[in-house]
Structures are given as C-alpha cells and as structure tokens.
Amino acid sequence: MYRSTTASLAAGLVALALQSSPVRAEPVTLTFWTIDKPDQAQQSYVLAHEFETKNPDIRIAVKHVDFADISNDAIRAVATGSGPDLVSIDNPEVALFASHGAFVDLTPMIKASKIIDPARFFPGPLASVTWKGGIYALPRGSNTLALYLNDDAFRRAKLDPARPPATWAELRADAAKLTDPAANRYGLAFSAIADEEGTFQFLPWIQSAGGDWNKVNGAAGVSALTFWQGLIDDKLASRDTLVRAQTDSFQTFVAGNAAMAISGPWELSGPIAGARFAWSTALLPVAGPGAPHASALGEHTFGILHTSAHPAAAFRFLEYVYSQEGRDWNEFGMLPSIRNADPKNPAHPKAYATFIEEMRYARVRGPSPAWPSISKAIQSAYQGALTHQATPQQALDAGQSAIDSAREEASP
Structure with a gap:
C-alpha cells in the first residue's frame, strides 16, 4: 500500500510539474543560400553566426551556391516550393524576382521597422532593390568602379x-x-x-x-x-x-x-x-x-522568397545585416550601401574616399525583369x-x- 501510494503521488507531482512548466518552443530554422563560401571571414557566415548568438530563437542554415547558378536554382526552387527562406541575388536581378512574385515585398515590414531607414541608402543601392514602388530586397553592401x-x-x-x-x-x-x-x-x-x-x-x-x-x-x-x-x-x-x-x-x-x-x-x-x-x-x-x-553599382542583395514559412524571422536577420553596414569595408571588402555608415579607421583611407565619392554616381543595371x-x-x-x-x-x-x-x- 505504501509503495502504491508513493508511486501515485510521484506520478501526480510529475504530471503537475509538466503542466506548470513553460514549454520551450523549438528554434525557428531559416535556410539561407549565398554566394559566399564557407570561410570564417565571409560576410554571410559571420553575420549569420552573430545573429544566432543574439537571437537564440532563430537558427540559420547557410548554404553556398555558385554565383553562376544561384539565380536559376532559386527560381526553380520557388517553382517547386522547395526554396530557401533567404537568398543572395545579384542586384540587377531583383526586378526579375520581384516581377515574377518570387520575392516578398518588404515595404510594410520596413515601414514598421525601427532599424531600417530607406532614406539613408545611396540612390543606386535603393534603386537596385525597388520595383514598382516596393522594396523587395536589401543590399548586403555595395561596390563600384x-x-x-x-x-x-x-x-x-x-x-x-x-x-x-x-x-x-x-x-x-x-x-x-x-x-x-x-x-x-x-x-x-x-x-x-x-x-x-x-x-x-x-x-x-x-x-x-x-x-x-x-x-x-x-x-x-x-x-x-x-x-x-x-x-x-x-x-x-x-x-x-x-x-x-x-x-x-x-x-x-x-x-x-x-x-x-x-x-x-x-x-x-x-x-x-x-x-x-x-x-x-x-x-x-x-x-x-x-x-x-x-x-x-555592383554587389548582391538579400531577399526573402515568397515560399518562406518564416518571413518575419527572416526580416529580423535583414535588419541585423543593415545594422552592420559600417563593417563592410574593413571586414568584408565592400562599400557600405548607407550614407554615413563609415567604418572606423578605414583601410586604404584615400581609396575609400574615392570609392565613397564614386558611390554618389553608381547606377543600377536596369532595373528590368x-x-x-x-x-x-x-x-x-x-x-x-x-x-x-x-x-x-x-x-x-x-x-x-x-x-x-x-x-x-x-x-x-
């Protein structure tokens, strides 16, 4: 009798504990295709790792895809419903993805964002991600000649x-x-x-x-x-x-x-x-x-495919990328797409001044689908x-x- 009562009491306590303990949700996992290679210094991998550390509720699975293949692979994946959440696309191809409904229109999320301000972008980078009045991607950085x-x-x-x-x-x-x-x-x-x-x-x-x-x-x-x-x-x-x-x-x-x-x-x-x-x-x-x-105007952009099951989580990552643009020059070999996102103690300061001046005149190729x-x-x-x-x-x-x-x- 004693053993039976004790066992019943223990079982009841375990059940009560399970009911009262908060259930921890599994982290959301985002898939991210990028032209960057899996190297410690490559931007996509560095920022994805940092973002995961700061946001333990989100995991990012980064996959390298060759520059020559990533656009076609992404379009095919969207058609079959097997695409990633995030993809890196060369900036003149944003119009192609936007016009075919492959990218999420980020405009409503940007308007609600306390981090992203489109007015801070140089004209070229902003034009490269804009299609028919909507913003469909964010520059990951920029380059020019x-x-x-x-x-x-x-x-x-x-x-x-x-x-x-x-x-x-x-x-x-x-x-x-x-x-x-x-x-x-x-x-x-x-x-x-x-x-x-x-x-x-x-x-x-x-x-x-x-x-x-x-x-x-x-x-x-x-x-x-x-x-x-x-x-x-x-x-x-x-x-x-x-x-x-x-x-x-x-x-x-x-x-x-x-x-x-x-x-x-x-x-x-x-x-x-x-x-x-x-x-x-x-x-x-x-x-x-x-x-x-x-x-x-060169460089890739990051967009969210319309097939993503987690667009809000993916947008949080884009906000983080935007917030780190001041690191692009010294760490990732790119120009910032944002005015006044100057790096501290820029490497090759005279060359940096030339390229930042050139960014004022950098034009997007297109846009056209x-x-x-x-x-x-x-x-x-x-x-x-x-x-x-x-x-x-x-x-x-x-x-x-x-x-x-x-x-x-x-x-x-």
Whole structure:
C-alpha cells in the first residue's frame, strides 16, 4: 500500500510539474543560400553566426551556391516550393524576382521597422532593390568602379598622378604616354569580357556620354564604343581585354604591365598587396568637360522568397545585416550601401574616399525583369565592334533591337 501510494503521488507531482512548466518552443530554422563560401571571414557566415548568438530563437542554415547558378536554382526552387527562406541575388536581378512574385515585398515590414531607414541608402543601392514602388530586397553592401593609377609610372612619364585624367581625351593622352611596348606595358587595363562583368564596365561610358542601358545605339553609345575600340586598336590596351575578367585584368596592373586599371574595391582586400609601386585611385573619367559622372553599382542583395514559412524571422536577420553596414569595408571588402555608415579607421583611407565619392554616381543595371537578355545584347554589341565584325553603330543597332525585343517579351 505504501509503495502504491508513493508511486501515485510521484506520478501526480510529475504530471503537475509538466503542466506548470513553460514549454520551450523549438528554434525557428531559416535556410539561407549565398554566394559566399564557407570561410570564417565571409560576410554571410559571420553575420549569420552573430545573429544566432543574439537571437537564440532563430537558427540559420547557410548554404553556398555558385554565383553562376544561384539565380536559376532559386527560381526553380520557388517553382517547386522547395526554396530557401533567404537568398543572395545579384542586384540587377531583383526586378526579375520581384516581377515574377518570387520575392516578398518588404515595404510594410520596413515601414514598421525601427532599424531600417530607406532614406539613408545611396540612390543606386535603393534603386537596385525597388520595383514598382516596393522594396523587395536589401543590399548586403555595395561596390563600384574607379580608376587605379601606377604613380611611379606616371612620374616616369612626366605626368602628375595628383592630377589624374578627368576626361576621355585626357585618359587616352595619358595612356599613350604611359604605353611602353619595350617594357610590355599598356596604358590602361579594363575588362570587355562577354559576361556581366563586361556589361558592368561598359555602361558607365554610355551613361557619362548621356545614354543608358535602354538606349545604347544613340550618339552616346556609339561614341563610347568607338572610344573603347580606339584604345584596343591603337594598342593602348591589350587585345586580351576582350577575354579577361576584372580580376585577371587587374593583375596586369599589379604586375606592372598596365599603368592604369579600371576595377573595384574588392582589389584592395588582397591583390593590391602585390604591387611593388606607389599607387592611387581617382574617379572614372567623363566623356568631356561638364559631362556627368557615372559608375556602375555592383554587389548582391538579400531577399526573402515568397515560399518562406518564416518571413518575419527572416526580416529580423535583414535588419541585423543593415545594422552592420559600417563593417563592410574593413571586414568584408565592400562599400557600405548607407550614407554615413563609415567604418572606423578605414583601410586604404584615400581609396575609400574615392570609392565613397564614386558611390554618389553608381547606377543600377536596369532595373528590368529582362535584364539577363538585355545584358547579353550589350555584350554581343561591344564584342562585335571590338573584333571588327561590325561597326560600332551596326553592332549597337543590333543590340538595341535585341534589347527592345527582350523588354517587350518581359512586359505583362
């Protein structure tokens, strides 16, 4: 009897304890696809780990997907309902995802947020995530283009690196003085490769001359492409410009085989350390006196797929990313997308000042849901002219026809 009563009492106490104890909910798990690689210094992994530590109710499963695959993989995953909660998308493709309803419209959550203020974004980054008045992603950081100079080569050519070329004419004149075939040195290195990097490099030239991505065959586009053609034809830039990616092109600058180079801030996180000469940076030259400055806007954005079961939790992570933008330059090799999100003691402070100034003029590619097709048309145009398969006008006329067709097909 004693054992039976005791056992009953114990069982009752256990049941009472279970009823009165708070039940701890399992943490929400978010899946996050990113182009970052699983390295301790990569932004996506660093911020995801920090966010988990600060928010024990949320776990983030980060997965690396190659740059070339992530957009198509994400679209297919949405179609099958198996997509991640968060995905990293190149900024000109936000319009594609937004127009197809693949991304959550963040506008209502941003309006309710006490952390995110869209007015603080530079114009380019804000335009890159905006579609028909809604904000569909957040920049994870930004990059843009500037002109790198070999100061020692400038001085040997009796040029002043403190007075870098400000116009196309000055750029060509300086490149001619800096080119030295005997030393295997070209005046300028840039990338005209037939992929998105080439489009990224070409658009600022059209834009400074008064054109844009949606009108490439006017006088602005023809003058820009003719200028590029002349640099290569006159051997002021290598013919390998047509096949070199930006990082490969920049290596010729680091090696001393090009006295100037057009590239972005990512070169400062490692490649520039190989330079055995004094160097500096300057704004991209403009078409002529009084012409507008223009530069390209690069980097990926973070968006929430509409198939996510946890959009509110995913948005909390986006708020954290936004709050950490001041770390982008020194830690992650990116420019902040937000005005006044300056890092403390920025590395390469003079270069940082150049790139932050350039961010004022950085323009989004598009936006258009047909951007992949538009970019291919632009690539075909400049490659056709640079290889003399067509004149700049003929090449750009064909490109404009393909752009118009792509835009018409993408229209609802």
